[in-house]
Amino acid sequence: MAGGKLIDLMGITKKFGDNVVLDNLDLYIKENEFLTLLGPSGCGKTTTLRIIGGFENPDSGKVIFDGKDVTKLPPNERPLNTVFQKYALFPHMSIAENIAFGLKIKKKSKTYIQDKIKYALKLVNLEGFENRSPDSLSGGQQQRIAIARAIVNEPKVLLLDEPLGALDLKLRQDMQYELIRLKNELGITFIYVTHDQEEALTMSDTIVVMNQGYIQQVGTPEMIYNEPKNAFVADFIGESNIIPSTMLEDGLVSILGTKFACVDKDFGKNQPVDVVIRPEDIDLIKEEESALNGVVTSLIFKGVHYEMEVLAGGHEWLVHSTDLFPVGSKVGIKVDPFDIHIMNKPQSEDEEAATPDEY
Amino acid sequence: MVKKFFSRFYLGLILLFLYAPIFILIILSFNKSKSRSRWGGFTFTWYHNLFQDEAIMEALRNTLIIALLAAIIASVIGTCACLAISNMKKIPRGILLGISNVPMMNADIVTGISLMLLFIALNYPLSFSSILMSHITFNIPYVILSVMPRLTRQNAIIYEAARDLGATKSYAFFKIILPDIFPGILSGFLLAFTMSLDDFVITYFTKGAGFDTLSTIIYTEVRKGIKPEMYALSTLLFISILILLVLINRKKDKEHGEKPLRNA
Amino acid sequence: MNTKKWLSYPYTIWMGIFVIIPLFIIIYYGFTAEGGGFTLSNISLITDPINLASLWLSLELSLVSTAICLLLAYPLSLILHGMKLKNNSFIIMIFILPMWMNFLLRTLAWQNILEKTGVINTFLKLLHLPALDLINTPGAIIFGMVYNFLPFMILPIYNSLSKISDDYINAARDLGANSLLTFLKVILPLSLPGVVSGITMVFVPSLTTFVISDILGGSKVVLIGNIIEQQFKTVNNWHTGSGLSLVLMVFILFSMAILTKYDKESEGKNIW
Numbered sequence: 001m002a003g004g005k006l007i008d009l010m011g012i013t014k015k016f017g018d019n020v021v022l023d024n025l026d027l028y029i030k031e032n033e034f035l036t037l038l039g040p041s042g043c044g045k046t047t048t049l050r051i052i053g054g055f056e057n058p059d060s061g062k063v064i065f066d067g068k069d070v071t072k073l074p075p076n077e078r079p080l081n082t083v084f085q086k087y088a089l090f091p092h093m094s095i096a097e098n099i100a101f102g103l104k105i106k107k108k109s110k111t112y113i114q115d116k117i118k119y120a121l122k123l124v125n126l127e128g129f130e131n132r133s134p135d136s137l138s139g140g141q142q143q144r145i146a147i148a149r150a151i152v153n154e155p156k157v158l159l160l161d162e163p164l165g166a167l168d169l170k171l172r173q174d175m176q177y178e179l180i181r182l183k184n185e186l187g188i189t190f191i192y193v194t195h196d197q198e199e200a201l202t203m204s205d206t207i208v209v210m211n212q213g214y215i216q217q218v219g220t221p222e223m224i225y226n227e228p229k230n231a232f233v234a235d236f237i238g239e240s241n242i243i244p245s246t247m248l249e250d251g252l253v254s255i256l257g258t259k260f261a262c263v264d265k266d267f268g269k270n271q272p273v274d275v276v277i278r279p280e281d282i283d284l285i286k287e288e289e290s291a292l293n294g295v296v297t298s299l300i301f302k303g304v305h306y307e308m309e310v311l312a313g314g315h316e317w318l319v320h321s322t323d324l325f326p327v328g329s330k331v332g333i334k335v336d337p338f339d340i341h342i343m344n345k346p347q348s349e350d351e352e353a354a355t356p357d358e359y
Numbered sequence: 360m361v362k363k364f365f366s367r368f369y370l371g372l373i374l375l376f377l378y379a380p381i382f383i384l385i386i387l388s389f390n391k392s393k394s395r396s397r398w399g400g401f402t403f404t405w406y407h408n409l410f411q412d413e414a415i416m417e418a419l420r421n422t423l424i425i426a427l428l429a430a431i432i433a434s435v436i437g438t439c440a441c442l443a444i445s446n447m448k449k450i451p452r453g454i455l456l457g458i459s460n461v462p463m464m465n466a467d468i469v470t471g472i473s474l475m476l477l478f479i480a481l482n483y484p485l486s487f488s489s490i491l492m493s494h495i496t497f498n499i500p501y502v503i504l505s506v507m508p509r510l511t512r513q514n515a516i517i518y519e520a521a522r523d524l525g526a527t528k529s530y531a532f533f534k535i536i537l538p539d540i541f542p543g544i545l546s547g548f549l550l551a552f553t554m555s556l557d558d559f560v561i562t563y564f565t566k567g568a569g570f571d572t573l574s575t576i577i578y579t580e581v582r583k584g585i586k587p588e589m590y591a592l593s594t595l596l597f598i599s600i601l602i603l604l605v606l607i608n609r610k611k612d613k614e615h616g617e618k619p620l621r622n623a
Numbered sequence: 624m625n626t627k628k629w630l631s632y633p634y635t636i637w638m639g640i641f642v643i644i645p646l647f648i649i650i651y652y653g654f655t656a657e658g659g660g661f662t663l664s665n666i667s668l669i670t671d672p673i674n675l676a677s678l679w680l681s682l683e684l685s686l687v688s689t690a691i692c693l694l695l696a697y698p699l700s701l702i703l704h705g706m707k708l709k710n711n712s713f714i715i716m717i718f719i720l721p722m723w724m725n726f727l728l729r730t731l732a733w734q735n736i737l738e739k740t741g742v743i744n745t746f747l748k749l750l751h752l753p754a755l756d757l758i759n760t761p762g763a764i765i766f767g768m769v770y771n772f773l774p775f776m777i778l779p780i781y782n783s784l785s786k787i788s789d790d791y792i793n794a795a796r797d798l799g800a801n802s803l804l805t806f807l808k809v810i811l812p813l814s815l816p817g818v819v820s821g822i823t824m825v826f827v828p829s830l831t832t833f834v835i836s837d838i839l840g841g842s843k844v845v846l847i848g849n850i851i852e853q854q855f856k857t858v859n860n861w862h863t864g865s866g867l868s869l870v871l872m873v874f875i876l877f878s879m880a881i882l883t884k885y886d887k888e889s890e891g892k893n894i895w
Contacts, residue, residue, distance in 0.1 A: 053793075053797060054796075055793050055796075055797075074801075075793065075796040075797050076796045076798075076799045076800055076801050076805075081798065082793070082794070082797045084793070085790075086788075086790055088788070088790035088791055088794040090794070090795075090813075091813070092812045092813060101795070101800075101808070102798035102799050105798065105799045105800050105804060106799060149798070150797075153798065153799065366702040369698065369699065369702060370699065370702055370703070373695065373699050373773075374717070376770065376773075377721055377770070377773065377774070378721065379732075379736065380721075380728075380729045380732030380733055380735075380736070380770070381721055381724050381729065383732040383735050383742070384724060384728055384729070384732050387732075387735075395731075395734070396735065396738065396740050396741070436633050436637060439630040439631070439633060439634065440630065440631050440633070440634030440635075442630050443627065443628055443629075443630035443634075444631060446628075447628075447631075455634070455635065458635075458643070459638065461638075461642050461643075461646075462642055464823060465827075465872070465875075466827055466828065466830070466831035466848075466871060466872070467831065468831050468832075468833065468848055468851060468852065468868070469649070469868050469872055470645075472649065472851070472855060472868055473645030473646055473648060473649045474641065474645055475855070476645060476648045476649060476861065477640075477641070477644060477648055480648055492641060493641070495637070495641075496637070496638075496641040496642060499634065499637065499638070550719075553719060553722050553723065556723070557722045557723075559725075559726060559727055559834060564855070574725060574726070574727060577725055577727045577728060578727055578834070581727065581838060585728070585731065589728065590728070593724050593725055593728055596723060596724070597720075600720070600723045601723075604716055608712075608716070
């Protein structure tokens, strides 16, 4: 589904005052992919997007677009368009005038512009809104118009800066499907910024997890979820149990003193590591069938599953299960070998965990 | 770079235009010659004489008392009105705010004349209190203009939060709402005070014989020649407010400096 | 917030007594003759050639002053906005500060600058250039108007510029507009409310002034404000004065109605 490199960020560094927002960041974006920059606020994801859009100049590094260096190019000369966080629809123009803005600048013919407005409004399911004013629209509608205004210019890349942040949950979920549909219909590259891991997992072809100005991991949603590179990624993407452990040898790890079979290799012998286990990967079994036993300390009904906390081996295990074990029940813990993910201990706080060449 | 130079140059020219008369007046306050158009050497005489001049001192007192009282009363009336108006529905809100626009948009001369006619119709003597009431009238809109934008929905939310946390109505008002809108009240007060101090037209129509403010004294002196003491007084007023504003600004800048830079 | 309605009563009563009733008194005087009885003669006095001439002159001078103020203030506001000062009140202070020197004295100081032996002509003499006849001309009055009312044009425009979110500018750039187009299509239209407030705040006082023409025009230039002032202070004919004031008010209302047609945002909140 993805072609060659379309955008290449090379060694981007950006400071605001003494605050280093991006530190020597390398990232490439392929043609036709839905790439999500994911991370907590302040991780540098929005700054990365603004540098691609041309609203911010990097202190050092290069932005290559389609083989050309566009680092110094102003936003109006870049073949990409942005959907802004607060929509930024021009309040003094009608919906039609908003959508026509970019086309008028390119001096397109009247009929072409009319057709494009019609087409774009149809694409975002807001036919007949031409003469409304932006402030008469709901948040979700303004959002769609902002997208329509961007895509009529036929950009090669659409940048979206937390576009669903201001919408309520149901609308947000609907818009996620809309965006995937739009992306497939338009066949262009989407670069999407969000702090919402569920949004990222649902829509993306590629997720870039960022923290404190560094890229932590790049990969498909499945890779990021199932094989987190480090504790930060594991913790940020979904809930997980992160337990300091010792790698005894290839295929065998000691977790809280109990030996578990695993599939990871090449960590050496008797090395301290972190083990990541997703709560849904833990099976609660009868006490006598397991080497690691504990007591259920809390139980919450979550709809699809029960969320339990199990105190076992001195650690509070988070467990998701469709089977119910009342508080106080004695249980054994079982994890399949391929559900145990072994990670090296981080070298420092803001470790740089991954570079894009690994995907 | 060239653009920056031109914009600074332009800004400088405009400021020169605005401040040129002020420099002239400051220079005149040190001019030994009584004539405005001749330099007779440097002197402090006018500053010295100023404090002996009963008429000027009296007018200065009148001016300051009227400006201060008018600004305070207008701030109270205006702030109360804003608190009430911010809760009103669209139509009464529009009407009340519309009324406050009348003295802003009306010509000073018409406001002055209409107030004069009112006092005469009521047989109310034209003197200190008639000027004071007139000044309050044209000051209220400045207060409303400064306070109104501060009363936003955010304000109602934090008020409710304070009530929820156990604050009484008056406690919540004095501890939460008032500090929040205080900068607006202060700028409204300063604006009102300045406008009152600088007013001539409305005072001119609503004052009676024998009562003078600085403006009205100056106006009668325009024909026969301004007493140089007046330049000295203006210079003193100007310099003292300049120093005050610089001090306030210094303090503000310090507070600003401590705020962290923007987040990405 | 459950603030009490009664908080608005002092304001409502005050404005009723000191704003609304006085307007009706003016209307009463304007439409009655000296001994009482309805008449239109006070209003129709505006058609007297002398009065009409001074009204036209006032209109001409105030329009020119307003235009000059706009031309000076808009670029200046852009420059001030471009400086991205953290402290807005500093800008406001620079332009309010001169008001702490009495307005009559400041205007009088322009006599020193403009008169035959004044600063400008002395300077011209040094350069061996012919002296200019500046004082007591309509030009001097325009000078005084621009000087006195320029801050009232700068502040609202600056204020409306600083209210324009960077997002709009970024969006325009993103959609392909260069700096000039961004200015023409986005910044300028979004700053119009400030321009409209600025125009009213300069036009109305310029149209109705009698002090500036008194000081800088000698007795040679008579504006409509001077005529009204004389009716009250020297001729003592309040009926005529009120009638002419009414004409002036209607005139102002009419021009503002035209102007606010272009201003979608009213409520007066854009003035500062």
